Structures are given as C-alpha cells and as structure tokens.
Amino acid sequence: MTDAFDLLLWAVLPYxxxxxxxxxxxxRYRHDRFGWxxxxxxxxxxxxxxxxxxxxxFGLLFVIGGHVAGLLVPASVTRWLGVHDEMYHLVSFTAxxxxxxxxxxxxxxxxxxxxxxxxxxxATSGDDxxxxxxxxxxxxxxxxxxxxxxxxxxxxxxxxxPWFRSILLLDPDPSLMSAVPLPYRLHALFAxxxxxxxxxxxxxxxxxxxxxxxxxxxxxxxTRDHRLASRRARPGxxxx
Numbered sequence: 435m436t437d438a439f440d441l442l443l444w445a446v447l448p449y450x451x452x453x454x455x456x457x458x459x460x461x462r463y464r465h466d467r468f469g470w471x472x473x474x475x476x477x478x479x480x481x482x483x484x485x486x487x488x489x490x491x492f493g494l495l496f497v498i499g500g501h502v503a504g505l506l507v508p509a510s511v512t513r514w515l516g517v518h519d520e521m522y523h524l525v526s527f528t529a530x531x532x533x534x535x536x537x538x539x540x541x542x543x544x545x546x547x548x549x550x551x552x553x554x555x556x557a558t559s560g561d562d563x564x565x566x567x568x569x570x571x572x573x574x575x576x577x578x579x580x581x582x583x584x585x586x587x588x589x590x591x592x593x594x595x596p597w598f599r600s601i602l603l604l605d606p607d608p609s610l611m612s613a614v615p616l617p618y619r620l621h622a623l624f625a626x627x628x629x630x631x632x633x634x635x636x637x638x639x640x641x642x643x644x645x646x647x648x649x650x651x652x653x654x655x656x657t658r659d660h661r662l663a664s665r666r667a668r669p670g671x672x673x674x
Contacts, residue, residue, distance in 0.1 A: 444608035451626040458633025472639045478553035490540025496533035505598045509591045534577045565635040575621040
C-alpha cells in the first residue's frame with residue numbers, strides 16, 4: 435500500500451501537474467488572453483505596494499535560482515568545482531534564508547495591503563483566496579526545510595534532487611522520496627498544487643516577460659494647451 439501511495443505521489447502526480455500546467459497555459463492563452471494579467475491594483479494603493487512588491491519578486495527570483503541550482507546541479511559537480519559540502523550548505527542556508535525572508539516579508543506586506551485597503555480587498559477574486567494561502571504555505575514550508583537542513587545536517591541533494599532529475603529524465607524513482615523528512619515532502623506537494631493552479635490565477639503573468647518593452651517605440655504625449663508644453667508651439671507641421 436505504501437509503495438503504491440509513493441508511486442502515486444512521486445511518480446504519477448508530478449506528470450499530472452505538468453499536464454495541467456502546460457494545458458492550462460495553452461487554454462488560458464487561447465480563451466482568456468485579455469485576462470492574462472496581474473489585475474494591477476496600483477491605482478488603489480501604491481505606498482505599501484512599493485515596499486512589498488520588490489521584496490516579494492526579487493526574493494522569489496533568488497529563491498527560484500537557488501532551487502534550480504540545488505535540484506539540477508549534482509553534488510558531484512560542485513565538489514569537482516572545489517565547493518565542499520560544508521561550504522555549499524552554508525552558502526545555501528545563508529542565501530536561501532535571506533531570499534526566503536525577503537519573500538515572506540514581501541508577501542506579508544502584500545497580503546496586509548490587500549486586507550486593509552477596501553478597494554484592493556474588493557478586487558480580490560475567488561482564485562486569489564485560494565492562491566495566496568497556497569503560495570504562503572509553499573514558501574513557509576520551504577523556509578522550514580531550509581532551517582531543517584542546517585539543524586539536522588540533512589543533504590537533500592542525495593534524495594530530493596535525484597528524484598527531481600529522474601522526473602525530468604522520464605525515469606521517475608519514487609523510492610528516493612520515501613525517507614525524506616516531512617517538511618520537504620509537504621513542500622514538494624504544495625509546490626505541485628501551486629503549479630497546477632498557476633495557469634488559472636494571476637500568477638500566469640510570470641510567463642509574460644515584457645521583452646517587447648526593450649524595442650517598442652517611444653510613446654509621444656501631446657497637449658493642446660501650448661502653455662503646458664515644454665517648448666513654444668510652432669505653426670504648421672513639425673517633424674522634429
């Protein structure tokens with residue numbers, strides 16, 4: 435029974451999550467392209483947004499970078515590069531802790547802003563009420579796993595990382611997750627739930643990097659009141 439349950443959680447569920455994620459993104463793009471947005475609420479309140487948004491987004495960016503390095507880069511590679519295990523775990527704990535703390539504080543500010551600002555609270559949708567607790571739980575469980583790694587000297591690169599790479603290589607090995615500490619397993623399960631919800635929430639905007647902003651033409655603003663212009667209006671057509 436346990437083996438079957440582990441097979442379902444750690445060999446079947448990851449691929450179901452991937453199917454929902456990719457399929458949901460395709461469906462959302464084809465049928466709700468105008469809803470592919472964060473539903474910005476900056477006009478309702480900007481002071482707390484200027485504090486919470488950079489903390490959350492930059493913190494999350496470093497958290498994702500740490501996950502990519504920790505899950506995809508084998509321990510043998512870092513050792514070959516001269517990074518000993520103790521140094522790796524110290525840097526991972528310090529950088530991951532700071533990035534995670536920034537993410538948690540930023541998310542806390544954003545949630546507080548959404549709760550205390552009536553206009554922002556009214557703009558909160560049903561999927562937001564599901565997404566925000568799920569996102570908070572995933573981040574907090576990740577922080578717990580980071581602290582656990584340091585406190586009990588547990589090396590996730592011997593279990594979680596090979597399991598993740600086995601999923602990507604289409605050769606899943608659920609036995610690698612059988613003895614993993616509970617916070618790691620809960621973190622992975624909540625993360626899969628979050629990715630399954632991703633295409634149907636405001637998080638979908640993460641797949642729309644505004645690259646075209648770098649090459650789009652300038653937006654020219656004109657006024658009919660020459661007293662507000664930066665220079666005196668000239669008669670006729672001016673192509674400068």
